[in-house]
Every structure is written in structure tokens, then in C-alpha cells.
Amino acid sequence: METCAERLVVEDGVVAGAELRLADGARMRARAGSTLIATGGFQGDPELRTAHVHPRAGDMQLRSNSSSRGGGYRLATQVGAATGHDDAGFYGHLIPSGVSFADPADFVDLSLYYSEHALLLNVLNDRFVDETLGDHLTAMALLEQPESRGLLIADARGFRDWVVGSYVEGAVAVDKFALAGKRGGRVGLAEDLEELAYLPEEWGYRGEAVRDAVKLFNEDAAAGLEPVPGRQLDRLPLDEPPYYVIETVPAITFPFHGVRIDDRARVLRGDGEPLHGLLAAGSDTGGLWHRAYAGGIASALVFGLTAADTATATTTATTTPTAARTRASRATD
Numbered sequence: 001m002e003t004c005a006e007r008l009v010v011e012d013g014v015v016a017g018a019e020l021r022l023a024d025g026a027r028m029r030a031r032a033g034s035t036l037i038a039t040g041g042f043q044g045d046p047e048l049r050t051a052h053v054h055p056r057a058g059d060m061q062l063r064s065n066s067s068s069r070g071g072g073y074r075l076a077t078q079v080g081a082a083t084g085h086d087d088a089g090f091y092g093h094l095i096p097s098g099v100s101f102a103d104p105a106d107f108v109d110l111s112l113y114y115s116e117h118a119l120l121l122n123v124l125n126d127r128f129v130d131e132t133l134g135d136h137l138t139a140m141a142l143l144e145q146p147e148s149r150g151l152l153i154a155d156a157r158g159f160r161d162w163v164v165g166s167y168v169e170g171a172v173a174v175d176k177f178a179l180a181g182k183r184g185g186r187v188g189l190a191e192d193l194e195e196l197a198y199l200p201e202e203w204g205y206r207g208e209a210v211r212d213a214v215k216l217f218n219e220d221a222a223a224g225l226e227p228v229p230g231r232q233l234d235r236l237p238l239d240e241p242p243y244y245v246i247e248t249v250p251a252i253t254f255p256f257h258g259v260r261i262d263d264r265a266r267v268l269r270g271d272g273e274p275l276h277g278l279l280a281a282g283s284d285t286g287g288l289w290h291r292a293y294a295g296g297i298a299s300a301l302v303f304g305l306t307a308a309d310t311a312t313a314t315t316t317a318t319t320t321p322t323a324a325r326t327r328a329s330r331a332t333d
């Protein structure tokens, strides 16, 4: 970034622009009736993630741009902006453990969306979440499990229909299992259920307990019993060998903790009143998503346009009296 906004200018409780540092080191003050915070969140800052997402969130891999490092969040909170809840969660997906993202194409190619049709066991060899509700929700739940890692197990049906089958209609399917193996991830193929007992010891799971957990799930599913935890959507047993095993960890796209706004995209103060002159949109906002998610583009688009409406409405409302005052003062000169 060539020009950096160092701090917001506040006059009589109203944000009136920002102090900028230019590429050559020179500083200037930009005056504005409305200032928009839209720097895309703080996922690129491990310290903010640790403070406001989860104590282990700083260690997560980033499946997003690294330039969103909380610049807007800091500017806004320095002048008293209210923020969302620390337990709001984050948008992200499961990825193979031990694989570094080398290219933005990895963000999608290595996201294990198919977890909704697989079983996820933690390091204690237990299921702990309804995997079928959404890979992004499962990623949040895994962060909170011991060591924030787990084993994702799919059978041949899951692999055929949801890994090498196209997950979203029209999208090119990527064999994530093969790719994760090629990139050094922990992957294993068990020819049948019994072979699940022979997981590499150094992975730190008890193979027999893993095998028994899958067996128990299958028995419950075949008998029409509700497994624990329950599964609202795909309730079929994983009874078609071979079994595809990947060790997985959560990766973050952006946090849900951000700057609070109202329905006119005005940043709020701690007392719930607008911090006049300051607007925010997109992934810098907080309080919109809480352990749920319906699209980051939506909050960027909706509140970006709303902020433009608010800014132009403010301009119209403030220029008219100023122009009237100017005219009035000239008339009395």
C-alpha cells in the first residue's frame, strides 16, 4: 500500500477525515464528511485473531488475502467504535493439516467441503459435531477441540459423489485426497473398516477407537437410530469401502468480530449511538454473523451501497444549511 491511513481525525465527536502517510513519507490530512472503513477484516493479523477469535486462532492458516491486517478495525476502535462479540466465530473451511498454502488456488482446491458427507473425529477419537450442517460450521467447532485437529473419514460413496464428483454444479472437481497427499498432508486409504485400526502411531489417534467409532455410527445409521451427536442431513452409513482418511485443521477466511454498525452502515459507539462521520462495510463489520454465515460478498455489497447512500444523504443534508448560511452571511456583509 503506497498511502497509509494512520489515524482518524475527530472534531467535536464527529469523524472528519483521516491523517495519511504518503509513499514518500510525507503526511497530509484528508478532510471528509464521511469516512468508510472497508479493509476486509483482520484475518492477516495473528495477534488480533488470538485476542478476538480463539486462543489458538493465530495458528490457523489463512485462506484469504494477507493484506487485511485489521487496519480499519484499529482506526475505528481507536476512536471509540463498538465491536462484535469475541465468541462470534469466523468464516473458514477445513483443510488438510501440515499443508502450506502456496497459491490462492489452494484456498478452494484444498478446502474439504465434502466433510458434510464424512465423519470427523477429534484427537480423543470421538465425533463432536453434526458434520452435515456445513463445512464452515464444522471448521469453527474443530478450532475449539483439543489441539484443533481431527480425522476426516469418507467412504467410497462420499469420495465418488462429493470429492471427485463436482461439489457445486459446474465447478471443476479436484481430487483433494490426492492433492493433500502430494503436498505432504496426512492421508491414508483403508481397504476396509478393520484397516482403520492401523493408523500411523505418530498421528496420535488410537486406531482401534477410530475404527469402533465408525462401526458404531454405521450400526446406528443402519438401524435408523440417531447417532450422537446427531446428523440432520446425510444420515447414510459409511459402509462402502475403501475409506479415505485425511487429518484436517480449520483455516480462516475472515473473522466475525469486527466494527459494529447500524442498518445505515454507520459505525456505533459503545453506548449504541452512531459515531457520526464514520461508516463501515464488508468483512470489517462485526455483529452481523454469529456462529453462522450467509456470504461475505453480501455484507460488502449491501453495506457498501448503503454506506454510499448514507454518505450522500449526509452531504445533501449538510451542504444545504451551509450554503444557506454562506448566502445569508453575504447578504448581511
Ligand SMILES: Cc1cc2nc3c(=O)[nH]c(=O)nc-3n(C[C@H](O)[C@H](O)[C@H](O)COP(=O)(O)OP(=O)(O)OC[C@H]3O[C@@H](n4cnc5c(N)ncnc54)[C@H](O)[C@@H]3O)c2cc1C
Pocket: 001, 004, 005, 038, 039, 040, 041, 063, 064, 065, 067, 068, 069, 070, 071, 072, 107, 108, 253, 254, 281, 282, 283, 284, 294, 295, 296, 297, 298, 300
Ligand atoms: C477463496 C475465497 C472464496 C470465497 N467465496 C465466497 C463466496 O462464494 N461467496 C461469498 O459471498 N463470499 C465469498 N468469499 C468472501 C468474500 O470474498 C469476502 O468476504 C469479501 O470479498 C469481503 O469484501 P470486503 O470489501 O470487506 O474486503 P476485500 O474485498 O478483501 O477488500 C478489502 C481491501 O482493503 C485492502 N486493505 C487492507 N488493509 C488496508 C489498509 N490498512 N489501507 C488500505 N487498504 C487496505 C485490501 O488489500 C483489500 O484490497 C470468499 C473469500 C475467499 C478468500
